Amino acid sequence: MLLGITVLISTALLVFVVAPLLATSSAGEQAVPVDVTPLIDLKRRRLVVYENMQDLDFEYKSGKIAPNDYQSLRENYTREAAHLMAATKELELSREDDALIEREVAARRSQRRLQPTEEYVCSKCGFENPLPVKFCGECGAPVSPRVRGG
Ligand SMILES: [Zn+2]
Numbered sequence: 001m002l003l004g005i006t007v008l009i010s011t012a013l014l015v016f017v018v019a020p021l022l023a024t025s026s027a028g029e030q031a032v033p034v035d036v037t038p039l040i041d042l043k044r045r046r047l048v049v050y051e052n053m054q055d056l057d058f059e060y061k062s063g064k065i066a067p068n069d070y071q072s073l074r075e076n077y078t079r080e081a082a083h084l085m086a087a088t089k090e091l092e093l094s095r096e097d098d099a100l101i102e103r104e105v106a107a108r109r110s111q112r113r114l115q116p117t118e119e120y121v122c123s124k125c126g127f128e129n130p131l132p133v134k135f136c137g138e139c140g141a142p143v144s145p146r147v148r149g150g
Pocket residue numbers: 122123124125126127136137138139140141
């Protein structure tokens with residue numbers, strides 16, 4: 001029982017010691033403001049769990065932990081790792097979706113750029129209609145498309 005508590009304390013210590021180390025090691029990533037957000041945070045947490053597991057294995061092999069304690073601790077770590085892994089996968093998938101959508105939008109945008117751009121600016125009130133229209137969305141006056149830059 002006392003041993004279990006010791007293990008818990010050393011585990012907690014490890015988390016507090018290792019986590020800041022990992023945080024500072026990723027300081028380089030923070031220079032790029034892209035996203036130090038959930039994905040990196042999840043990977044960092046997973047790293048900590050794996051390190052804890054390795055440490056646990058080591059302590060078990062050197063006879064510092066009772067098999068029962070080892071078993072339950074390892075189960076906890078495994079569950080946590082699996083949970084973090086699933087969360088990472090989910091996040092990565094949603095990011096892939098985002099990338100796909102971004103690519104489609106970019107392709108559509110460049111396609112549009114190849115065509116002559118028409119503007120639907122009302123000659124009466126000056127309202128820039130955002131969509132191709134025959135009549136001004138602001139005042140209802142007839143609108144004729146105007147080729148941009150021409
Ligand atoms: Zn108008």
